[in-house]
Amino acid sequence: MARGKAATGKGAAARSPTKRTFWQALRRRALQLLLVLILLPPVLTVVYSVVPPVSTLMIARYVQLLWVDREWVPLEEISPNLIRSVITSEDSGFCTNDGVEWDALQDQVEALSEGERPRGASTITMQTAKNLYLWGERSYVRKALELPLALMIDAILSKKRVLEIYLNIAEWGEGIFGAEAAAQAWFGKAAKDLTRTEAARLATALPNPLGRNPAKPSAGHRRLAATNLARVRSAGPIFGCVLAN
Template sequence: MGQSQPEGSLRPGRPKRPSASFHVLRRLVRIGLGLILLWASAVFWLGLLYQAAPPVSTLMLGRWLSLQPVSREYVGLETISSNLPLAVLTAEDSRFCQHGGVDWDALREVMEAADEDGPSRGASTIPMQTAKNLFLWPGRSYIRKGLELPVALYLDLIWSKRRMMEVYLNVAEWGDGVFGAEAAAQKYFRKSASSLSRREAALLATALPNPLVRNPGRPTARHRALAERLMGRMEGAAPFSECLKK
C-alpha cells in the first residue's frame, strides 16, 4: 500500500495563467513591432521608388489629409540655379560630398554639447533632413534623431548626391504650405528657381532653419545679416560641391 501524503503538505499546483494585463501588453508589443516593420518596409520601397519618382513629404501628406493647400512644383536640379544648392550645402552641410549620409564628427560634437531639449539642427546633414522630411515628423527629440540615422545612411547608399540634393530642394518647407525651390522662388521673388541670384539663394538657405518665421521676400535685419555672411562663405565652398556636377 502506498503511503498517504501527510496532512498539511503542499500539493503541486497548477501553473498560473497569464493575467489579462499581460495579454494586453503582449498584444501592444506585437502591434508596435508590426508598425515598425511596416514603416521600415515603406522606407525601403519608397526609397527605391523615389530614385526616379517625385517624392512626397510627410508634411505635404499631412496638409493634404487635413484639406490644407500645398504649393509645390517638382523641378530637376538642372533647372534650379546653381546658386541655391551651393547656398544650401554651405549653410546646412558643408561636408555633404564627403560623408556617407551622416557626419559622425559633427554629430558627436553636437550631441556632447546638446542640452536637455535634445539634439539641435546643427547635427543634421542634408540626407538626415531629407529622411526626416520624407519619413518622419518635425520637432526635436532623440527618438526622431535616432530614426533619421539609418534612413539617411540607406538613402545615401542608393541615391546619387545629385539626386539627394534634388529631392531635398523639392521637399524642403519654405513657408506655410510652400514646398520646394520652385514654389519658394515664385512666391518670394516672382521668378523661377532657375533664375535665383546668389543673394536670393542665400536668403532662401538661411530661412530653412525656421521657414515659418523667416520670410526670404521680406527679410528682417538679422535674416539679411545671416544671408550676407553665407554669401561670403559660399565663395570658398565651390570646391566642396563637386559631387553635384553631372
C-alpha cells in the same frame, strides 16, 4: 460541489486555448506591422529614385485640406546659386559624408552630456529622411531614427537625387514647398533664375521658414545671407558631386 468544481475547471480549460490563440494572433500582427515599418522606407526610397516624393508635412496638410504649393523641377532647373547656398548653409560636407557627419554628431553628444543644448548637427540627407519619413517636432527619438534612415538613403540614392529631393520638398513658407514654388512665391521668378542674393536669402530662411521672409528679410536675416554669400565664395571644391564647376 465536486461536479461544480469540475465544470468550472473544464470551462477555464476551454477558454485558455482561445486566449492563447488571441495573443498569438496579436503578436503575429505586431511582428508583421514591425516588418512593414522596417521595409517600407527602403522600398519607398527605391521608388523615390524615379518618382517625385511628397513630405510627411505635405501629406499632413493634404489630409487637413490645407493649401500646398509645390511644383517639382529637376536639379538642372534649379539655379546653381541656390545649390551652392543651400549646401554651404546646411551641410558643407554633403559631397563627402555618408549621410551623417559623425564628428559633428559626436560634438553635439558631448555638449549634451555636459548639460549644454545641442544644436542639431543635421545633414541634408538627415533632413531629407526627416521630411520623407518622420515628424517635424524635435525629439531625441526622431534624431535617433534619422541616422539609420540617412545612411540608407545615402546608400540607395545618388547625391544629385538626394539634393534634388531635398530642394523639392523643403518648406519655404506656409504651404510653400520646394525651390520652384519658393522662387515664384517670394521673387516671382523660376528657380533656375535666382540670383546669388536671392539664393542666399532662401538658403538662410530654411532653419526658420515660417519666421523669415526672403523677399523682405529682417536685418538679422540680411546679415545671415551676407555671411552665406561670403562662405560660398570661399567654400572651395565642395559642390563637385552635384555641379560641374
